[in-house]
Amino acid sequence: MVSQLFVKTEEQRKWLHALQTKKAAFLSRSQEIDEEAKFPHENIRELVTLGYSKVTLPKIYGGEGLGVYDMVLFQETLASYDSATALSIGWHVGGLGEIYENQLWTDQQLASFANDVQKGALVNRSVSEAQTGSPTRGGRPGTTAVRQNGSWVINGRKNFTTMSPALTYFLTSAWIEEKQTIGFFLIHKDTPGLSIDETWDVVAMRGTGSHDLVLNQVVIPEEALVETIADRGKALNGWVLHIPACYLGIAQAARDYAVQFALEHKPNSIKGSISELPNVQTLLGEIDAALLAARHLLYHVAEVYDDKDRRKYIENELAVAKYQVTHAALTVVDKAMRVAGAKSLQRNNPLQRYYRDVRAGLHNPPMDNITIQKLAESAIAEFK
Structure with missing residues (x-):
């Protein structure tokens, strides 16, 4: 349990108490999650029901508006219960915080997405590829986006897509030849041509469901391009x-x-x-x-x-x-x-x-x- 020295606000105490009500259940499932490489669907659903999936969404968009310090406090607590659950939901709450702090999307895109988050939508960036390695090293993605008839057509494969069994949206990087840049596309899980190849078979974090995302002639509207590498710049995250x-x-x-x-x-x-x-x-x-x-x-x-x-x-x-x-x-x-x-x-x-x-x-x-x-x-x- 985190020392009270690091708990500074009543809001933090409220959320820590709410998370602690899940401690026994999460602990009881952790061994099975690991041994069977089983994604913790039940844990994630309980966190969404608790409202935890919108803690880093700004208040003006219907969230809790909590900051990085709050997130660190809660994520450490969750990980002491179940590591796969914590890392999985962490990519969502951290990604959400980054998206709304930077305000890179249009007002309409941010408002529409926030509405989905309030209803329980989950998101994670899907950027890693087998041939490029970690995206932080600057490799160009093999996944491509081509504009056709007023839409984007996406083709490619991503690996290490954590929480893939539960994600509503995949914020996917792709190379845009006509723009000579990397774009990020918000793709809904039910889009035709999108599938999950269950490749995650490792000895660590076995329950995170970090499978491959496969995109085969995925057609999405123009507004699905929500940001580019140039937009993101070198801002701290x-x-x-x-x-x-x-x-x-x-x-x-x-x-x-x-x-x-x-x-x-x-x-x-x-x-x-x-x-x-x-x-x-x-x-x-x-x-x-x-x-x-x-x-x-x-x-x-x-x-x-x-x-x-x-x-x-x-x-x-x-x-x-x-x-x-x-x-x-x-x-x-x-x-x-x-x-x-x-x-x-x-x-x-x-x-x-x-x-x-x-x-x-x-x-x-x-x-x-x-x-x-x-x-x-x-x-x-x-x-x-």
Whole structure:
């Protein structure tokens, strides 16, 4: 559970209480979700019913109007219950926050889409492709958009489309030859020619339903082109902090398990529980030190981003928060497994699931090498 130190408003307390009512149910389903690589439809439906899917939609559009700090707080909490659920809904609430903060779409497009979100619509960007790798590295998508008879015809395949079994809309990138740019098209799930190829078969985040999106002669209206790469520019996007928040939540769950295990495990070779052993206390202390440092960094960066006067001073902090928090999560889960010993490797033990799931954070954007390179370039430029 997140320390009360990071809870600042009554609105946050209200939402944390609402999410905590789902804790027992989400925890009870998490093992099955992982073992069967089963998308958490029930969890997502409950969050939509709760109104969580519109927390980052501005109030003028009928949402809750909450910020990046709020999202980080809630996403960490959700991830401590079920990682697949948190990462999945995180892409929606983070994407929604970005869309409405930047106001890149027309007023009519924003209003129409907000109306759908109020009715429970879910969205995620669909940008990754097997041949281009991570879109953050600048590759041109193989997916194409061609204008024909007043419509767009889209063809291509996207991978890593998280939450694909539950999405209402796919915000899909495609190369527009006539414009010599990358466009983003809002495509409804029921559009003819759109299908999901269930390719997601991995050892981490097994329940996220991150399958391939297949687009075969998909015809959509001209207004489905809602933004381009040029429109997006190089504006900061603090909404990506839902990613480290998720892995921090998983690490917190691992920490809680380790503490409980240490208190309850009482081998007959010692008096009392292993919680009294110096080596176990060292591990638990190191775990909490890592969590405290990661949490303070993440929440501070989120707080600065929400302050428009201070946001302009952010340079590499968003990427560093993801980098440091993800690596801290790896460390925390590893040490938690050392507390539990070989029992942590049993298939019915949640620690082995946490261990696999936090590894996925290494492959979410931004990638480690890009972050480190930018830090080095910034340091060099400062002295030049």
